[in-house]
Amino acid sequence: MSLGGGSAYKTNAQAVLADKLAAQGLIVAVAAGNDGEDGVWMASDASLGDYTTSVASFDNIYGNYFSFSYGGVAYPYSVSEEYGEAFINIPGNVTLFPLLDKNGALSGGCDPSEYTGQNVTGKVVLVAGIMDRCRSDTRGENAVKATAAGMLVQMIPFGMGALGGVKGLPMGSIENKAGNELLEAYKKNPGDPLVWITKEDSFLIEGGGAPSEFSSYGLDGDLRSKPDIGAPGGNILSTFPTNQTGYAVLSGTSMATPYIAGANALYIQHKNSSMVQTRVEEIRRAFKNTAKISQNFGSKTFASVAKQGAGLLNVLNAIKATVAITPDHIDLLDSPRLRERLNGTVQLTLQAMGNVSESYTFSHIPADALNSYPTKNTTFPLPTPLIEADSANVVFSPSTVEVPSGGSVTVNVTFQEPTSGSADQFPLYSGYIVATPASKDGVTIQVPYTGIKGDVSMMPIMDSSRGFPNIRSYNNVTETLSKVKGAMKFDMNTTFPVFQARWGSHTPSAEIRIYDAQSNSTLLGFMNSRNMGVVAGPMGRIKNADSDGGMAIGQWLWEGEVLAPSSNATAKPVRLKSGAYKVVVAYQRKFTKGDYPADYETFDLGTITF
Numbered sequence: 001m002s003l004g005g006g007s008a009y010k011t012n013a014q015a016v017l018a019d020k021l022a023a024q025g026l027i028v029a030v031a032a033g034n035d036g037e038d039g040v041w042m043a044s045d046a047s048l049g050d051y052t053t054s055v056a057s058f059d060n061i062y063g064n065y066f067s068f069s070y071g072g073v074a075y076p077y078s079v080s081e082e083y084g085e086a087f088i089n090i091p092g093n094v095t096l097f098p099l100l101d102k103n104g105a106l107s108g109g110c111d112p113s114e115y116t117g118q119n120v121t122g123k124v125v126l127v128a129g130i131m132d133r134c135r136s137d138t139r140g141e142n143a144v145k146a147t148a149a150g151m152l153v154q155m156i157p158f159g160m161g162a163l164g165g166v167k168g169l170p171m172g173s174i175e176n177k178a179g180n181e182l183l184e185a186y187k188k189n190p191g192d193p194l195v196w197i198t199k200e201d202s203f204l205i206e207g208g209g210a211p212s213e214f215s216s217y218g219l220d221g222d223l224r225s226k227p228d229i230g231a232p233g234g235n236i237l238s239t240f241p242t243n244q245t246g247y248a249v250l251s252g253t254s255m256a257t258p259y260i261a262g263a264n265a266l267y268i269q270h271k272n273s274s275m276v277q278t279r280v281e282e283i284r285r286a287f288k289n290t291a292k293i294s295q296n297f298g299s300k301t302f303a304s305v306a307k308q309g310a311g312l313l314n315v316l317n318a319i320k321a322t323v324a325i326t327p328d329h330i331d332l333l334d335s336p337r338l339r340e341r342l343n344g345t346v347q348l349t350l351q352a353m354g355n356v357s358e359s360y361t362f363s364h365i366p367a368d369a370l371n372s373y374p375t376k377n378t379t380f381p382l383p384t385p386l387i388e389a390d391s392a393n394v395v396f397s398p399s400t401v402e403v404p405s406g407g408s409v410t411v412n413v414t415f416q417e418p419t420s421g422s423a424d425q426f427p428l429y430s431g432y433i434v435a436t437p438a439s440k441d442g443v444t445i446q447v448p449y450t451g452i453k454g455d456v457s458m459m460p461i462m463d464s465s466r467g468f469p470n471i472r473s474y475n476n477v478t479e480t481l482s483k484v485k486g487a488m489k490f491d492m493n494t495t496f497p498v499f500q501a502r503w504g505s506h507t508p509s510a511e512i513r514i515y516d517a518q519s520n521s522t523l524l525g526f527m528n529s530r531n532m533g534v535v536a537g538p539m540g541r542i543k544n545a546d547s548d549g550g551m552a553i554g555q556w557l558w559e560g561e562v563l564a565p566s567s568n569a570t571a572k573p574v575r576l577k578s579g580a581y582k583v584v585v586a587y588q589r590k591f592t593k594g595d596y597p598a599d600y601e602t603f604d605l606g607t608i609t610f
Helices: 013-023 136-145 176-188 253-271 277-289 315-320 335-340
Strands: 029-031 053-059 062-070 073-079 096-098 124-129 150-155 171-174 195-204 229-234 236-239 247-250 323-326 330-334 345-352 358-366 369-371 386-388 393-397 400-403 408-416 428-437 445-452 470-475 480-483 495-501 510-516 523-529 554-563 580-588 600-609
Touching: 029 253, 053 253, 062 247, 073 176, 073 195, 096 176, 124 136, 124 176, 136 150, 136 171, 150 176, 171 176, 229 236, 229 253, 229 277, 253 277, 253 315, 277 315, 277 323, 277 445, 323 428, 323 445, 330 335, 345 400, 400 408, 470 600, 495 580
Parallel strands: 029 053, 053 229, 096 124, 124 150, 150 171, 330 445
Antiparallel strands: 062 073, 062 195, 073 171, 236 247, 323 345, 345 408, 358 400, 358 428, 369 386, 369 428, 393 408, 428 445, 470 480, 470 495, 495 554, 510 523, 510 580, 523 554, 580 600
């Protein structure tokens, strides 16, 4: 399943349905999402079921690409989706033009003013593709206005990502290293032409074998470990509409998910067994136990479990393994809950799956800790978390075990949260409990774990440092949104209040509460918006940017309707009479009982009159 969407809780309808299907024996693999540029908490809703496999993406090591030669060196490129063709129709003598900023580094091409005084007519512009500055269509439109012949976009920080682009303008993404080399070659000989190679060829890909930059991070709203496992999803040659060549190189967790589905079929075929209810979790456990734990590209550190899950799927190891570890992941939650859970001790069970005995020695592999809230004023998670070396202390009792043929043993694993890292910055730490076999032909098995240092009930939900939530005025005639000047009065005919919010963390209940302004304490109900429905209930975090590359903001236009707090699920919203009403935006903090207002982050927006 490739449904996309942000992350919330496993109680969402898609995840509930997926688990019900799994209970009937159906294996459900779901794309974790392509929201890696938004940072943590973004694994897709549909993948959050207890028995659903949430699939992360790894970049392919090789890829088939068109290429060009510059300065005698061949470079692959990925054609933009809107253009959909190779650059081979560009004149053979076209030259390169690196668009530079005032410091001499590659510019992003996001602002038309960057072309002022530059003659790029008939040339291919080279720009830096820093995606949080603007979208590729904006870059393309600016290049078209400057009459460029085409554009090459250097990927930041690495790889060869997908570009949307604009129709009619040849655009392609190139690797980060390639962009740097092109710039150096241009400085030596600016007049060198670009030579476009007419046939596709196979290239080693920058970042290959590591988690894809675009692949979504977990966790979910309950601090559960998602995604579950990774598969090849970056730079995958796959089928495509026949009127667009029939094949294309595509990237996304939607490409990795079919790999998992096929792997399940191969595993079942090899085991020669029918699909029964218990097999769903058994196969997922076998895959997670035997996955290859991956390092970050160009790094000696291991990628966070919140990025790669259990690691890169290895079907052969899953088939060869003779022992399974249960559970297939460990959720340490946050500091208070870690201390409450048996003083941080978790019991693992090793179960032999055949008539073979094996001895195992336990060890701990720490992975990257992700810091998304580095300062007190950070009220929205960073799009690229800071990498820290915050490592848990892990003790095994015993550290070596013998799993008898057909039998099982248990091991106690005691966790102490990292001593480094600040609890008020909520670093997400993770790692792997690894059991290494004594025999040469045995398969190493492992269990991933995740935890957060700090009390997440104190984690900021609303992006208050940027002035949210707030109220704006929408004019129905001019279709404009503006700040409210003076008293907040709306005629509810031509002018309406619009509530704006920007939340960066999950909440068990997001509410816009409407009170009688006279009594100041009588709750009339929860706001009902014509574009968003009743504003009350669990909610996942919002993205960093909207589809146009601007700041993502949740907006609710209010026409004066509320749903009474005591109404049942089938009750209809009621319209309030003209008058004055107090508005309070409230977000329940995680892991709280929901007592109002003690367990809520609240914002009194004042009184609205209509």
